[in-house]
Amino acid sequence: MPGHYTAGIEILLFIGLALKVSGFIVRDELILRGLVASGMVFDILYYGLRPDPITQSMFTNAVMAGINLVLIVLIVFERTTLSLSSEARRLYAQFPSLTPGHFRFIYAHVDWRETTEPTTILTAGHKVTELYCVMEGTYTIEKCGADFAARGPAFVGEIALLTERPSSATVSLPAGTRYAAIPFAPLRKRMKRSRAFYNSMVAVFSEDLAAKVANSVPMATVDAVAAHRQHVPPSGPASPPQMAEARA
Numbered sequence: 001m002p003g004h005y006t007a008g009i010e011i012l013l014f015i016g017l018a019l020k021v022s023g024f025i026v027r028d029e030l031i032l033r034g035l036v037a038s039g040m041v042f043d044i045l046y047y048g049l050r051p052d053p054i055t056q057s058m059f060t061n062a063v064m065a066g067i068n069l070v071l072i073v074l075i076v077f078e079r080t081t082l083s084l085s086s087e088a089r090r091l092y093a094q095f096p097s098l099t100p101g102h103f104r105f106i107y108a109h110v111d112w113r114e115t116t117e118p119t120t121i122l123t124a125g126h127k128v129t130e131l132y133c134v135m136e137g138t139y140t141i142e143k144c145g146a147d148f149a150a151r152g153p154a155f156v157g158e159i160a161l162l163t164e165r166p167s168s169a170t171v172s173l174p175a176g177t178r179y180a181a182i183p184f185a186p187l188r189k190r191m192k193r194s195r196a197f198y199n200s201m202v203a204v205f206s207e208d209l210a211a212k213v214a215n216s217v218p219m220a221t222v223d224a225v226a227a228h229r230q231h232v233p234p235s236g237p238a239s240p241p242q243m244a245e246a247r248a
Helices: 010-024 029-049 055-079 086-092 100-107 158-163 184-193 195-215 222-229 240-247
Strands: 111-114 119-122 130-134 138-143 146-151 154-156 170-173 178-183
Touching: 010 029, 029 055, 055 100, 086 100, 100 184, 100 195, 130 184, 154 195, 158 184, 158 195, 178 184, 184 195
Parallel strands: none
Antiparallel strands: 111 178, 119 170, 130 154, 130 178, 138 146, 138 170
16 A cells, blocks of 8 residues: 555665665775765665655665765776876876875876986076976986986975975986976975875875985085085094194
């Protein structure tokens, strides 16, 4: 009879409730939305299989379930690298702390370049507006009058990005070097809006700095460089002959 439930159909409503409650007690957004969407499907079945189907409730639950399914697809898309090109995957390897979604935001602003002659990308004392990622090969860093070599893949300009100060060194790339350039403006905006993105970027740069220290050729000290340029031995404790001469 209309108005009476089919025996046992109420179980669908309780299954849907259990799934939605389970979804709201987990922290992972993908699992949460999956459980909630599943619960809504059981709600739709309940309202549709009644002797007197409630189409309004079926429609509202279908809309909400559809929204959750779309968001599930977006979350999966953000968490995987399936749609990235081989070149994008290679660059993503330099951002190990970032989620694929965060990296896609960065990659949307990437400008790929390749030098045809020796090129200076940073000049000491000058403002820096882009983050660079040198993909391969050896490049030169000049600081305090001394040159030393560093090897890619490595970031250039990351300190200026974080501190908003002029470059403290001059960086030059040889001909044939391929590198990615990323403007500071969108990166800084995203870093200010998202603490997770900021922390991930800092972690990336920390690993890069450690690799530079391990792989680069040591640079002479500032005093030694200045003394070498003036052809004067660097200042320091007097040698034994000098001390003896002073006492005499």
